[in-house]
Amino acid sequence: MSDHTHHLALEGARPQIRNISLDNIAALAKGAFDNDEIIPLWFGEGDVKTPAFIGDAIYQAIQDGKVFYSHQNGIPEFRGAMADYLTGLNEKPVGPERITVTSGGMPAIMLAIQLTTGEGDNVVIIDPVWPNITGIVQIVGAETRSVAMDLTDDGWALDVDKVAAACDSHTKAIFFASPGNPTGAILPVAVQKQLLELGRKTGIWIISDEVYCRMAFDQNVVPSFLDISEPEDRVLIVNSFSKSWSMTGSRLGWMVHPPSLAATMAMMVQYTSSGTTTYLQYGGIAALRDGEEFVKFMKDYCRTGMEIVCDALDEIPRVILRRRPVAGMYAFFEIDGMTDSKQACLDILASSNVGLAPGHFFGKGSEKFLRLCFCRAPDQLHMAMDRLKAALK
Numbered sequence: 001m002s003d004h005t006h007h008l009a010l011e012g013a014r015p016q017i018r019n020i021s022l023d024n025i026a027a028l029a030k031g032a033f034d035n036d037e038i039i040p041l042w043f044g045e046g047d048v049k050t051p052a053f054i055g056d057a058i059y060q061a062i063q064d065g066k067v068f069y070s071h072q073n074g075i076p077e078f079r080g081a082m083a084d085y086l087t088g089l090n091e092k093p094v095g096p097e098r099i100t101v102t103s104g105g106m107p108a109i110m111l112a113i114q115l116t117t118g119e120g121d122n123v124v125i126i127d128p129v130w131p132n133i134t135g136i137v138q139i140v141g142a143e144t145r146s147v148a149m150d151l152t153d154d155g156w157a158l159d160v161d162k163v164a165a166a167c168d169s170h171t172k173a174i175f176f177a178s179p180g181n182p183t184g185a186i187l188p189v190a191v192q193k194q195l196l197e198l199g200r201k202t203g204i205w206i207i208s209d210e211v212y213c214r215m216a217f218d219q220n221v222v223p224s225f226l227d228i229s230e231p232e233d234r235v236l237i238v239n240s241f242s243k244s245w246s247m248t249g250s251r252l253g254w255m256v257h258p259p260s261l262a263a264t265m266a267m268m269v270q271y272t273s274s275g276t277t278t279y280l281q282y283g284g285i286a287a288l289r290d291g292e293e294f295v296k297f298m299k300d301y302c303r304t305g306m307e308i309v310c311d312a313l314d315e316i317p318r319v320i321l322r323r324r325p326v327a328g329m330y331a332f333f334e335i336d337g338m339t340d341s342k343q344a345c346l347d348i349l350a351s352s353n354v355g356l357a358p359g360h361f362f363g364k365g366s367e368k369f370l371r372l373c374f375c376r377a378p379d380q381l382h383m384a385m386d387r388l389k390a391a392l393k
């Protein structure tokens with residue numbers, strides 16, 4: 001044995017990686033995965049299986065021998081189907097040269113950050129926000145700066161002046177999700193236009209996460225950055241099949257980028273995943289072409305879940321829910337008198353077997369909040385809420 005072998009291998013990891021907290025929702029849920037007694041409302045996924053027509057298209061593609069490397073941006077049929085889908089959905093046409101398929105929304109965000117941001121740079125993140133974004137920025141060695149949305153009686157509101165004040169010469173990107181996770185908040189078009197102006201004036205990239213764009217309870221689709229931006233604006237849109245098509249385990253997503261970046265994105269994909277699973281892309285094509293009914297079903301399923309959960313929350317005196325979510329799959333509510341959201345989640349888990357996510361993972365101002373995913377069968381949600389009512393007395 002050499003002198004060096006007594007060093008723990010972990011110490012050889014980059015400090016930026018070692019310093020990232022391992023305390024996250026998955027860690028909280030560790031050990032509870034196979035426990036059927038627990039009603040798991042902590043993750044951003046429901047209990048609806050991927051619809052059969054998507055699975056059939058994937059099986060068929062395997063049987064047809066679609067098992068070889070994919071073009072790095074995606075097979076032409078996928079990019080064509082996506083261009084048709086987005087052109088039909090949004091106000092401006094989107095060409096296939098602007099699409100890159102990815103293995104989920106997460107890798108699309110990772111590519112967006114790697115493309116724009118490096119060591120010494122910073123990314124302005126609008127919170128409350130899904131904590132994975134912060135982790136990605138830390139992995140590339142950059143700093144995160146958070147700008148909190150304000151919770152008003154009309155819901156969550158973003159003051160773009162605060163975003164501008166948080167930016168400096170090292171800011172490379174502004175990240176937000178609309179509808180948001182955990183808030184479900186939808187950025188109004190006027191606010192999106194202000195952000196676009198800020199980006200155009202400063203050269204800072206806008207990364208718009210539109211993963212929940214088909215899950216607004218009263219709209220077919222929420223306003224997209226695609227509606228207001230030009231193809232060569234510094235705008236990257238990330239999206240995923242995980243939520244609206246119930247494909248979390250498949251890992252399939254996409255990015256819409258400026259046309260001039262197509263070859264660069266292909267290069268970046270080559271040096272990371274070397275392409276997204278070829279036969280899965282056929283599932284994506286089926287989802288885009290034949291999935292409208294299912295997308296509407298998922299939205300209605302979530303709306304029903306939201307109503308069950310919010311009706312019950314309204315009956316718990318300690319819960320403060322100023323406005324019901326208008327989109328997405330989460331209730332994000334405050335508990336009067338709670339000071340440690342993680343401990344509260346552990347206590348609720350121990351006493352009631354309901355898995356919730358602590359607010360403190362979603363931003364500094366969210367310590368008094370808990371997040372609950374309501375994309376689940378009504379009987380399970382009723383049971384979970386009965387247990388919560390007892391736990392939060």
Ligand SMILES: Cc1ncc(COP(=O)(O)O)c(C=O)c1O
Nearest residue numbers: 044104105106177181211240242
């Ligand atoms: C806001 C947001 N963006 C991106 C994702 C990533 O989705 P996936 O990687 O499963 O496609 C999620 C998943 O929870 C999310 O909530």
